[in-house]
Amino acid sequence: MVEFAPDAVLVVLETTPAGELASSSAGLLGAASTIGTPVALLVADESRHDALAAAAGKFGAASVLVGHAGEANELTVPAVDAVAAAFELVRPAAVLLSHSADGRDIAGGFAARRSLPLAVDAVGVGSDEEGVVAHHSVYGGAYNVTSASTFGPLVITVRQGVIEERAQEVAEPDVSRLSVTPSGTRAATIESFEAASGSSTRPELRGAAKIVAGGRGLGSAEKFALVEQLADVLGAAVGASRAAVDAGYVPYAYQVGQTGVQVSPQLYVALGISGAIQHRAGMQTAKTIVAVNKDADAPIFAIADFGVVGDVFTVVPQLIAALKAKKG
Ligand SMILES: Cc1cc2nc3c(=O)[nH]c(=O)nc-3n(C[C@H](O)[C@H](O)[C@H](O)COP(=O)(O)OP(=O)(O)OC[C@H]3O[C@@H](n4cnc5c(N)ncnc54)[C@H](O)[C@@H]3O)c2cc1C
Structure with a gap:
């Protein structure tokens, strides 16, 4: 014993x-x-x-x-x-x-x-x-x-x-x-089960160590691919603001915030996200926050450890190229 x-x-x-x-x-x-x-x-x-x-x-x-x-x-x-x-x-x-x-x-x-x-x-x-x-x-x-x-x-x-x-x-x-005596409490039972086939090899958003998230600033579902490209170079999960989800750029499962997933990664990169309180509620405890936004007064900069004031379509491709060059 x-x-x-x-x-x-x-x-x-x-x-x-x-x-x-x-x-x-x-x-x-x-x-x-x-x-x-x-x-x-x-x-x-x-x-x-x-x-x-x-x-x-x-x-x-x-x-x-x-x-x-x-x-x-x-x-x-x-x-x-x-x-x-x-x-x-x-x-x-x-x-x-x-x-x-x-x-x-x-x-x-x-x-x-x-x-x-x-x-x-x-x-x-x-x-x-x-x-x-x-x-x-x-x-x-x-x-x-x-x-x-x-x-x-x-x-x-x-x-x-x-x-x-x-x-x-x-x-x-x-x-x-451990010997367990069943309590006999009534339980909900699963009658059928169908595994959802996820084709992504990226880490799961909840619990990910690194996350790259995109907002309305990306402009369209096609252009949101830029967020995914940076995520893949960093080996990060992909997240999004509610505005990006509402606009149909990505599914709801990507939403970070008060009414989405709450995350605490080591690194959170926010691209084209203004930093509304409801978004911050889901990511503010991230260890290091990096933000790219063309508006110098965007609230996301108030909580960012590193901020770049600029257009994501100019800044992020350069960042991707630099990271790739570093990897060799
Ligand atoms: C009850 C309630 C619950 C909510 N829950 C959530 C939630 O869980 N998660 C969440 O995210 N939101 C939530 N919201 C919505 C929230 O209030 C904001 O509306 C939302 O977060 C805004 O998303 P966004 O930052 O992508 O868009 P916007 O606020 O429109 O910001 C877009 C940003 O992109 C920048 N930008 C535009 N173009 C470029 C460019 N080319 N390069 C660089 N920057 C650019 C702009 O300067 C701007 O700062 C909730 C709201 C309510 C009322």
Whole structure:
């Protein structure tokens, strides 16, 4: 029987459809390592347990609890059952999940079931003399606030891509099998499943380390290709403003902002984007912001680390050429 440290932090890891650890895993375990001892929970097909536990160790999980995936057609409830079982066993100081669609769903379900406090969309975690706290960027990035619990361990969803800390590799994490008693709570079931075929080889927008985004300033869907060209040279994901989406340059899935995807990359390049508050709400926590806009008074320059006042169709081709030349 594995003993868990009193400062254990339970980290709920997700897997990709291909059965690998989700890209959010390194950041979640890194965040956990700054406040305690990371204990990973993995719910996956049994054949993947060893490989996934080793991968979690690489990202710093001191212990790994592995649960059986069970019926794949039941949504959320089996995962909440597994988190509840792990919580009983580990008695953690906090529970960390990704602020992904699944992570949010599981976090809400688990916090409600156990009447625990829930802190969502954290951009950092920390601790003070009273326990674990979560940091948030709110009102479009205008304020940074901290949330703390007055009762019980915090359940925290962490924005993807925002955590830079990485935990030290654990060569041989303690791996134990988690036995889960199904709660019998009614679950939504998936009746049919059709995989969407994405032809893009670019990184996914949510959680990407680098993003190049385009706005209305690109002028048309054809000309938006310039954004994609720069993204490809940088190995970045492609994003867009709502005006660019509304004008039909790219699909809604590309929209960054208050009513789109909220991102926290290391690098965010904004091309022909004015920097409206609703756009900034989705990208203001990016580490380095580069903006190209022909209007020197565009609000995006107020938050940009590097700004170029100029026409994107003059500046960006030169940037692409320079980057290509540098790559050799
Ligand atoms: C409830 C609500 C929710 C919203 N949610 C979102 C959201 O999630 N995401 C979002 O993005 N917006 C959102 N919006 C819309 C937001 O208010 C802005 O309208 C939108 O972000 C503007 O997009 P834009 O910067 O591309 O366009 P514009 O504001 O029109 O700016 C275009 C910019 O391109 C520059 N430009 C033009 N031509 C060139 C050129 N050749 N070279 C260089 N620069 C050039 C211009 O100087 C200008 O600054 C929301 C609005 C509301 C009311």
